[in-house]
Amino acid sequence: MKDKLAIFGGQAQRETYLPYGRQSISKEDEEAVLNIMRGDYLTTGPTIERFEEAVASCVGTDYAVAFSSGTAALHGAAFAAGIQAEDEVIVTPMSFAASANCILYCGGKAVFSDICKETMNLDIDKIEEKINHKTKMIIPVAFAGQTLDMDKLMTLANKHNLTVLLDGAHALGSKYKGEPVGRKADMTMFSFHPVKPITTAEGGVIVTNNYELYQKMKLFCSHGITRDRELMTDDHGPWYYEQILLGYNYRLTDLQAALGISQIKRLDEFILKRRAIVSYYNKAFKNLDTLQPLLEKEYSESGYHIYVIQLQLDKLNGNRKEIFQALQAENIGVNVHYLPIYLLPYYRELGYEKGLCPISEEVYKSIITLPLYPDMNMDDAKDVVSAVKKVLSYYEKNDE
Numbered sequence: 001m002k003d004k005l006a007i008f009g010g011q012a013q014r015e016t017y018l019p020y021g022r023q024s025i026s027k028e029d030e031e032a033v034l035n036i037m038r039g040d041y042l043t044t045g046p047t048i049e050r051f052e053e054a055v056a057s058c059v060g061t062d063y064a065v066a067f068s069s070g071t072a073a074l075h076g077a078a079f080a081a082g083i084q085a086e087d088e089v090i091v092t093p094m095s096f097a098a099s100a101n102c103i104l105y106c107g108g109k110a111v112f113s114d115i116c117k118e119t120m121n122l123d124i125d126k127i128e129e130k131i132n133h134k135t136k137m138i139i140p141v142a143f144a145g146q147t148l149d150m151d152k153l154m155t156l157a158n159k160h161n162l163t164v165l166l167d168g169a170h171a172l173g174s175k176y177k178g179e180p181v182g183r184k185a186d187m188t189m190f191s192f193h194p195v196k197p198i199t200t201a202e203g204g205v206i207v208t209n210n211y212e213l214y215q216k217m218k219l220f221c222s223h224g225i226t227r228d229r230e231l232m233t234d235d236h237g238p239w240y241y242e243q244i245l246l247g248y249n250y251r252l253t254d255l256q257a258a259l260g261i262s263q264i265k266r267l268d269e270f271i272l273k274r275r276a277i278v279s280y281y282n283k284a285f286k287n288l289d290t291l292q293p294l295l296e297k298e299y300s301e302s303g304y305h306i307y308v309i310q311l312q313l314d315k316l317n318g319n320r321k322e323i324f325q326a327l328q329a330e331n332i333g334v335n336v337h338y339l340p341i342y343l344l345p346y347y348r349e350l351g352y353e354k355g356l357c358p359i360s361e362e363v364y365k366s367i368i369t370l371p372l373y374p375d376m377n378m379d380d381a382k383d384v385v386s387a388v389k390k391v392l393s394y395y396e397k398n399d400e
């Protein structure tokens, strides 16, 4: 009775649970961290700068600033952009809360703008109607690794004199028009949380070509304190430092930076593996009309942080929750990316209402994220495909 769904007492597709994402740690990664533990600096030593240089050179920007998390990095970037009370920032609702929280940290107002269904990225054509004299910045997300049309977005932003902070948490190693993502926006954030393209356990970075923004973020992530004689107003001697703005302790450690340096060497290999699994999934799902994978635009070569399918609910008898639970019962680690941010209770309290971004809300009802990570093997991928086909064929409408 292989075809009976596990959720109804049938045999599960797999014996062991396959997570939706997972870090890949090699012997070299372990050695890199151990070396730091045996050395002089556990934090704020020379390894941080080496990691920042490795990220900047991987992306092709002048500067990179390491932070203790991607969320801290977004906060630093919003601060550097000068966001403060009364300022408005346009942001996608189809993201993790941190994309919008960074606006609120600075006292600004998050203005949510709707997405394109096929890519789940901000719809550039809908942004302009949200712009007014209070608007200071736009925060798009490179959803799953694919950016929106950055040239078109930057033209719009420049026309209105707006800063663009790309939330590239999913996108280290992804490409836009053949070049690494992270070169076009004023600032781009990459996250190093364990499920992201590379990991430092927790960690994030902002890359930029703008020296002024770079300098502000450097100060911000370490209390706003400087020892740079050129920035100081006084000098009592070699011990002396000054705090010149209100910063935080958002520093990455040398332990983490060493892991990051080791991981970034493996990025190309990680992305090849992710793309190989994605092309296998795409082929396997091509003839199913009960689901639709994300569309990859011609300008994009995504690193595929996640693989999201949209259920074609009009062709199914079950809803997303039933299908999600059925896949879980088959031991397939599924997830949902994302609930529109403004529907979270904290945002609802602030006065955001249902119906604000109808496409995001509609898409939310249909999405499921399937397992995808570099150390998955082809048998794992086959299990995912078989489980999806098994579950969807059970729920498929047969009314013709």
Ligand SMILES: *Cc1c(COP(=O)(O)O)cnc(C)c1O
Binding pocket: 069, 070, 071, 072, 095, 096, 098, 099, 141, 167, 169, 170, 191, 192, 193, 202, 203, 204
């Ligand atoms: C993971 C993630 C973040 C936050 O990064 P952390 O490093 O976990 O703080 C922000 N935005 C998006 C889109 C993310 O996926």
